[in-house]
Amino acid sequence: MMKLEEIKHPELKNHINMIYMHGENQNQKAIEKTESDIREYIKDKYFIISIEDEKPVKIPYGNDGLYIVPIFTDEQEYIIGMQYFSLNVMDENKEYIIETLDYFKKLKEDPNFLGYIVNIARVSYIINTTLL
Template sequence: MKIEEINHPELKNNINLAYMQGENGNQEAVMKIEDDMKEYLKDNVFIISIEDAEPVKIPYGNDGDYIVPIFTDKREYDMGMQYFSLNEMAENKDYIIEKTDYFKKLKEDPNFLGFLVNISSVSYIINTSLL
């Protein structure tokens, strides 16, 4: 699969719906949306930044916690790499196209907080309960 073929409008829509329902305090709807997202994540591939065949880990706070960026399309990836570049984090970064469960061992790491969708806008962290 080529990077240009990756496109996930359904996931983006679910992220927006989860935000809206969360703002409205509708936890039941958020849980339903997260269940849909969980199924979607199992069945689809994403653009994942890697460095030396390992996922790029971005520090989150000062306690050793980190998140791993994923991208839902080429535009997000290009913008994300520009963000990396602006923050001097872009050396030797590459990408693979994989399912999020490709890095199963990450889920065993207590410092792994989840996957960040679209780092340039910090749009959504997919927490480990959905993986």
């Protein structure tokens, strides 16, 4: 069983930063390459996933039933993210599991599931369902 402090994903954070840079440069080819790298990277990696009653915490995205699920790439992100939840009274949740993104396979089948948001406190990046 992995511990919270063992979860670290500097490579994913680097990919996310590159996506933003490529976006500013309007380099679609580089964005697609980096998204492909992200798809490959997240395939078998473990993340911190916030849960409630053994289900992933779902955060509404707009008003039409769409939602995203927060994941965290390290302990610091998780701590700040949970503080962010309580500030916004979005959640009282303090439970987490360490799992692969494939752990909640059923989410992929839900048309309202938009993807996983990395680092909700900074709204860093949404790993959309096409990358899962």
